Amino acid sequence: MFISVPATSANLGPGFDTLGLAVDLRNEIIIKPSKFLSLSTHGEGADNPKIKKNSLFLSIFNENYKRLSGRMDNFRFEFTNRIPISRGLGSSSAVIVAALSGAYGMAGVKYNKREILNQALRYEHHPDNITPAVMGGFNVACVEGDRVYSKKRRMPDYLRAVVVVPNRTISTARSRTVLPKMYRKEETVYSLSRAAYMTALFMSESWDLLRIASKDKLHQARRMKMMPELFDVQKTALKHGALMSTLSGSGSTFFNLAYEKDAEKIAQSLRDRFPQFRVFVLALDNNGVTTRN
Numbered sequence: 175m176f177i178s179v180p181a182t183s184a185n186l187g188p189g190f191d192t193l194g195l196a197v198d199l200r201n202e203i204i205i206k207p208s209k210f211l212s213l214s215t216h217g218e219g220a221d222n223p224k225i226k227k228n229s230l231f232l233s234i235f236n237e238n239y240k241r242l243s244g245r246m247d248n249f250r251f252e253f254t255n256r257i258p259i260s261r262g263l264g265s266s267s268a269v270i271v272a273a274l275s276g277a278y279g280m281a282g283v284k285y286n287k288r289e290i291l292n293q294a295l296r297y298e299h300h301p302d303n304i305t306p307a308v309m310g311g312f313n314v315a316c317v318e319g320d321r322v323y324s325k326k327r328r329m330p331d332y333l334r335a336v337v338v339v340p341n342r343t344i345s346t347a348r349s350r351t352v353l354p355k356m357y358r359k360e361e362t363v364y365s366l367s368r369a370a371y372m373t374a375l376f377m378s379e380s381w382d383l384l385r386i387a388s389k390d391k392l393h394q395a396r397r398m399k400m401m402p403e404l405f406d407v408q409k410t411a412l413k414h415g416a417l418m419s420t421l422s423g424s425g426s427t428f429f430n431l432a433y434e435k436d437a438e439k440i441a442q443s444l445r446d447r448f449p450q451f452r453v454f455v456l457a458l459d460n461n462g463v464t465t466r467n
């Protein structure tokens with residue numbers, strides 16, 4: 175079984191825990207029956223013993239494979255990781271979605287993407303990464319009980335994501351602990367209104383007002399203070415024509431949306447100013463997780 179799952183950029187500024195989109199940077203997993211458990215890992219994290227153990231993937235795969243098949247069998251897992259880890263590109267969501275897709279596939283149980291998404295919610299309680307990782311495209315999502323309610327919009331091929339990946343990680347869990355427990359009404363309305371406006375802009379493909387819609391007062395600035403050079407990344411991207419420039423998820427990556435015609439120029443300006451960071455120009459993904467036997 176072959177599984178491919180995209181990276182995702184969540185929040186998109188004010189859409190904390192609700193807005194997110196998928197980009198064409200994918201982890202791939204091959205699963206084959208085997209006499210004994212064997213793992214191989216290439217790419218991101220391949221030199222990290224904790225990542226190589228793949229405990230997050232294996233624990234979710236084994237739990238759900240047993241739930242679905244009633245058996246515990248051995249497999250060979252071959253991981254090709256292209257999604258930087260703990261950088262705000264939804265690497266944990268990609269693992270969760272891939273493990274669930276693999277468990278259903280290897281157990282021979284028919285499933286749809288909505289089932290995978292609702293199962294993924296058990297492992298990651300904010301839906302803004304898992305939803306685009308499953309569905310692809312731009313998604314607005316909310317949670318009611320144990321279900322995700324979401325709406326997808328396919329992204330046009332004339333847009334690109336210019337992502338700046340710093341050389342330092344930010345754990346999502348730790349990054350959430352620095353956020354306040356309470357917010358002033360003004361801050362909440364500031365972000366709430368822009369998240370709603372951004373959704374309307376994405377759904378109507380109105381790209382030229384995203385700079386207004388993508389401002390936030392709930393989480394972004396507080397997180398960027400953990401890596402102050404990110405303020406300069408944002409300033410540089412906007413100066414060179416980015417449609418919007420936001421912290422990707424909990425960071426450290428910065429997500430810059432651009433027209434394809436401007437993307438390379440923006441990327442080069444960022445590479446020149448931040449040679450210590452990786453800069454990728456990526457197409458937007460509309461497929462989400464895909465599998466084939």
Ligand SMILES: Nc1ncnc2c1ncn2[C@@H]1O[C@H](COP(=O)(O)OP(=O)(O)O)[C@@H](O)[C@H]1O
Pocket residue numbers: 201219225226228229230231255258259260261262263264265266267269344345346347423424425
């Ligand atoms: N390719 C991978 N293989 C194994 N574990 C992974 C992989 N990607 C992510 N993880 C797990 O997810 C954790 C990162 O999750 P998180 O801090 O939410 O980062 P991100 O912002 O990328 O989602 C890692 O510490 C690891 O436990």
Ligand SMILES: N[C@@H](CCOP(=O)(O)O)C(=O)O
Pocket residue numbers: 182184185190191192261262263264265266300302303346350393422423424425
């Ligand atoms: N809404 C979450 C998104 C986390 O995204 P990730 O890619 O950093 O895991 C948050 O802001 O904590």
